[in-house]
Amino acid sequence: MVTVGVLALQGGAREHLALIESLGGKAIAVKKQSDLGDIDALIIPGGESTTISKLLTVFELKKPVGDFIDAGNPVLATCAGLILLATEVDGEPGYFQKLPIKVKRNAYGAQLASAEAIVDYQQGSENAAFIRAPKILDSGDSEVVGKVSDEVVAIRNGNIMAASYHPELTNSTMLHRKLLEMAASN
Amino acid sequence: MTDFETGTPLVKRGLAEMLKGGVIMDVVTADQARIAEDAGAVAVMALERVPADIRAEGGVARMSDPQLIDEIKAAVSIPVMAKARIGHFVEAQVLQSLEVDYIDESEVLSPADYVNHIDKLGFDVPFVCGATNLGEALRRITEGAAMIRSKGEAGTGDVSEATKHIRTILGEIRHLSSKSSEELYVAAKELQAPYALVKEVAETGKLPVVLFTAGGVATPADAAMMMQLGADGVFVGSGIFKSGNPEQRARAIVRATTHFEDPAVVAEVSRNLGDAMVGINVNDLPAPHRLAERGW
Numbered sequence: 001m002v003t004v005g006v007l008a009l010q011g012g013a014r015e016h017l018a019l020i021e022s023l024g025g026k027a028i029a030v031k032k033q034s035d036l037g038d039i040d041a042l043i044i045p046g047g048e049s050t051t052i053s054k055l056l057t058v059f060e061l062k063k064p065v066g067d068f069i070d071a072g073n074p075v076l077a078t079c080a081g082l083i084l085l086a087t088e089v090d091g092e093p094g095y096f097q098k099l100p101i102k103v104k105r106n107a108y109g110a111q112l113a114s115a116e117a118i119v120d121y122q123q124g125s126e127n128a129a130f131i132r133a134p135k136i137l138d139s140g141d142s143e144v145v146g147k148v149s150d151e152v153v154a155i156r157n158g159n160i161m162a163a164s165y166h167p168e169l170t171n172s173t174m175l176h177r178k179l180l181e182m183a184a185s186n
Numbered sequence: 187m188t189d190f191e192t193g194t195p196l197v198k199r200g201l202a203e204m205l206k207g208g209v210i211m212d213v214v215t216a217d218q219a220r221i222a223e224d225a226g227a228v229a230v231m232a233l234e235r236v237p238a239d240i241r242a243e244g245g246v247a248r249m250s251d252p253q254l255i256d257e258i259k260a261a262v263s264i265p266v267m268a269k270a271r272i273g274h275f276v277e278a279q280v281l282q283s284l285e286v287d288y289i290d291e292s293e294v295l296s297p298a299d300y301v302n303h304i305d306k307l308g309f310d311v312p313f314v315c316g317a318t319n320l321g322e323a324l325r326r327i328t329e330g331a332a333m334i335r336s337k338g339e340a341g342t343g344d345v346s347e348a349t350k351h352i353r354t355i356l357g358e359i360r361h362l363s364s365k366s367s368e369e370l371y372v373a374a375k376e377l378q379a380p381y382a383l384v385k386e387v388a389e390t391g392k393l394p395v396v397l398f399t400a401g402g403v404a405t406p407a408d409a410a411m412m413m414q415l416g417a418d419g420v421f422v423g424s425g426i427f428k429s430g431n432p433e434q435r436a437r438a439i440v441r442a443t444t445h446f447e448d449p450a451v452v453a454e455v456s457r458n459l460g461d462a463m464v465g466i467n468v469n470d471l472p473a474p475h476r477l478a479e480r481g482w
Binding site for chain 1: 189190191192193194196197198200201203204205206207208223224225226227228229259263264265282285286287288310311312437440441444445
């Protein structure tokens with residue numbers, strides 16, 4: 001069985017853990033470097049990206065998580081997770097710089113602009129929540145995975161999938177099923 | 187944009203979901219807001235006076251100056267919350283027009299209505315409300331609160347009331363879950379909350395919104411205890427900027443909240459922190475000065 005780790009320093013880890021379990025995977029919360037040794041794939045959840053980045057640095061997880069990604073293991077990053085992986089955030093270098101995209105944080109505005117929207121995937125459509133969401137300004141050579149109308153909101157680049165929204169808050173399973181498939185064939 | 191539907195219960199509750207495992211800090215200036223963000227706060231509460239000062243100075247405590255809220259919003263990228271008086275729906279309208287990310291209908295301010303709370307369903311901005319027990323939490327959720335915080339006793343640095351309230355709320359939920367279906371009708375009557383919501387809580391074993399704790403948290407160990415007791419995160423009011431070394435204490439409380447189950451981390455971050463806020467024992471407070479008793 002595939003074991004998926006969910007980075008659980010801060011933010012919405014609980015829903016991702018439950019979603020993976022509901023799809024038949026094993027899910028564990030990742031808080032320490034040693035947790036990374038037990039997993040086949042990693043989810044970097046939503047939360048406050050500044051908070052999560054500080055905690056990754058303080059608890060010396062930046063390099064181990066970076067190495068886990070560089071080793072080609074499947075990764076799903078949502079909202080804050082996408083911000084952490086991007087090479088460029090608000091015109092500045094990103095935190096991990098593992099995903100060659102340009103993003104803008106809080107791109108829609110304050111919480112009043114947070115919204116639900118239908119995300120269209122190749123295989124169908126699912127409702128998702130955009131909470132103080134970032135925007136993908138330039139997805140580079142990434143494959144487009146999900147869109148709202150013409151706006152690119154989910155992408156894949158090699159072993160990394162990333163979405164600007166929260167599929168886990170609406171039990172939208174498309175990306176999680178894909179992650180489990182990637183992990184099973186890795 | 188027609189493809190995006192704003193102000194739904196899901197997105198109001200969703201922001202609180204993203205604050206889980208985090209620390210929300212009271213700040214009274216843009217500089218303090220930056221210190222809080224640098225320390226790893228997930229959000230700041232923009233205030234004119236922290237609860238300890240409201241307590242010391244007395245008088246009527248009201249919504250903060252919009253100018254101050256705007257300055258704090260401009261200083262940080264994390265969510266900014268602000269407080270409205272209980273029942274003061276116009277203060278809430280003003281805060282919504284300022285585009286704060288969350289409104290705290292708070293007993294720390296002087297109530298504006300001793301009968302009614304704000305009809306929070308009428309707002310697009312989400313609300314957090316205090317509660318001392320499950321019935322109070324469910325009444326606030328019915329009115330539209332998208333996040334609950336146990337009240338504790340703000341501005342004291344005494345964690346005992348926070349402990350009592352989080353234990354009460356979670357204990358009452360466990361008790362509810364053990365009831366048979368016919369007993370839930372009476373439970374709803376006793377909790378003075380709608381049956382459908384009582385039934386939902388009994389079945390899921392949790393509130394339908396995020397539950398933080400507040401009121402008296404002053405040390406990393408306090409924060410870790412609240413998390414071990416089952417809180418989703420903590421509010422720290424006077425505890426940080428009324429202490430000897432706010433930067434270091436803020437960082438320490440954030441780290442202890444993340445690794446709340448690891449005493450070695452809590453010990454490490456608690457070293458050489460300097461003076462905690464002096465505080466007041468809740469038992470020494472005459473009843474009219476207990477903020478937790480405001481709201482119903």
